[in-house]
Amino acid sequence: MKILLIGATGTLGTAVHKTLAARGHDVVTVGRTGGDLRYDITDPAQIAELYERAGRLDAVVGTAGDVPWKPVTELTPDDYLAGFRGKVLSQTELVRQGIPYVAERGSFTLITGVLAREPVPTGAAAALANGALEAFVRAAAIEIAPRRVNAVSPTVFTEALADYGDFFPGMPPVDLATVAQAYVRSVEGAQTGQVYEL
Amino acid sequence: MKILLIGATGTLGTAVHKTLAARGHDVVTVGRTGGDLRYDITDPAQIAELYERAGRLDAVVGTAGDVPWKPVTELTPDDYLAGFRGKVLSQTELVRQGIPYVAERGSFTLITGVLAREPVPTGAAAALANGALEAFVRAAAIEIAPRRVNAVSPTVFTEALADYGDFFPGMPPVDLATVAQAYVRSVEGAQTGQVYEL
Numbered sequence: 001m002k003i004l005l006i007g008a009t010g011t012l013g014t015a016v017h018k019t020l021a022a023r024g025h026d027v028v029t030v031g032r033t034g035g036d037l038r039y040d041i042t043d044p045a046q047i048a049e050l051y052e053r054a055g056r057l058d059a060v061v062g063t064a065g066d067v068p069w070k071p072v073t074e075l076t077p078d079d080y081l082a083g084f085r086g087k088v089l090s091q092t093e094l095v096r097q098g099i100p101y102v103a104e105r106g107s108f109t110l111i112t113g114v115l116a117r118e119p120v121p122t123g124a125a126a127a128l129a130n131g132a133l134e135a136f137v138r139a140a141a142i143e144i145a146p147r148r149v150n151a152v153s154p155t156v157f158t159e160a161l162a163d164y165g166d167f168f169p170g171m172p173p174v175d176l177a178t179v180a181q182a183y184v185r186s187v188e189g190a191q192t193g194q195v196y197e198l
Numbered sequence: 199m200k201i202l203l204i205g206a207t208g209t210l211g212t213a214v215h216k217t218l219a220a221r222g223h224d225v226v227t228v229g230r231t232g233g234d235l236r237y238d239i240t241d242p243a244q245i246a247e248l249y250e251r252a253g254r255l256d257a258v259v260g261t262a263g264d265v266p267w268k269p270v271t272e273l274t275p276d277d278y279l280a281g282f283r284g285k286v287l288s289q290t291e292l293v294r295q296g297i298p299y300v301a302e303r304g305s306f307t308l309i310t311g312v313l314a315r316e317p318v319p320t321g322a323a324a325a326l327a328n329g330a331l332e333a334f335v336r337a338a339a340i341e342i343a344p345r346r347v348n349a350v351s352p353t354v355f356t357e358a359l360a361d362y363g364d365f366f367p368g369m370p371p372v373d374l375a376t377v378a379q380a381y382v383r384s385v386e387g388a389q390t391g392q393v394y395e396l
């Protein structure tokens with residue numbers, strides 16, 4: 001399959017790239033600062049250019065999103081909007097604009113995260129973005145069929161425990177290799193409207 | 199209890215008002231076009247004025263939110279932003295700005311909706327807003343304790359079937375009186391971080 005992978009240089013993007021390439025797929029990587037194609041998907045106009053350039057696709061895979069981390073008492077509307085643009089609208093636009101380019105039974109796989117269901121302090125903007133996206137996936141799935149859309153919703157990565165473990169005390173981490181398998185499941189499988197919780 | 203009720207003139211707001219008043223509470227109603235106080239909570243500056251005017255409170259109750267209804271293929275970032283401002287940010291700001299005014303064990307009760315878990319066509323922006331709010335409630339609850347925050351997440355109202363029933367074929371409706379009881383449960387009970395699904 002020809003797969004467009006967003007977030008080429010990130011920790012998750014790198015792992016997903018490796019796993020999909022090892023399964024024989026043609027992976028076109030996209031990033032702001034690295035990858036085969038350089039685009040910022042928080043800008044809808046750049047998403048349009050990206051799809052025009054990439055051409056026909058079998059799958060689109062999101063692995064990146066930026067949200068602010070602050071206490072609830074300090075999270076202003078502008079902070080929530082920053083998270084909404086940085087993680088939610090970037091991925092809803094990937095779906096909307098991507099529909100004409102993706103094969104009839106092709107798929108979109110978005111990245112959300114554990115905070116939608118298991119919050120931690122200072123994670124409210126991330127929780128909100130993840131909750132929004134998971135509801136979007138369920139809603140979009142019933143409209144875009146036979147094209148498919150799923151979300152991968154991982155907890156903290158085992159490989160990131162040194163940096164982020166303190167935010168997730170006692171929560172079981174997940175290996176990047178396991179998260180990458182959820183992308184395989186979404187891309188090569190036939191399910192839609194699913195949130196793969198890891 | 200002194201309760202600030204947002205959405206004074208709406209179908210739900212009217213029912214919740216009646217139920218809370220019948221239980222002996224002092225309900226101060228707020229609306230854009232009706233109610234004891236006239237404010238538009240989609241404007242953060244008006245929320246600040248509203249709280250200044252209302253003074254000390256035991257509970258804040260949201261019953262209103264506006265989101266656009268369109269097919270996923272037509273929902274642009276501006277549409278999602280309109281729904282985000284009209285239902286999500288209005289209520290996250292009610293919580294953030296309300297904390298200094300609400301009693302130590304007082305509560306915020308927000309309105310979400312069934313589309314977060316049971317989507318219908320053209321409801322993606324509403325689904326996304328509801329999913330965002332439900333994740334926010336879980337996240338904010340652990341930070342604002344002992345103050346509390348819950349969501350009421352109803353399906354279509356029995357009383358609104360004539361107008362909206364066609365959007366929810368075969369889905370069991372819920373009576374407004376039952377929905378109003380969920381507000382009582384949130385306001386008079388001791389739970390927090392809950393989404394009451396009706």
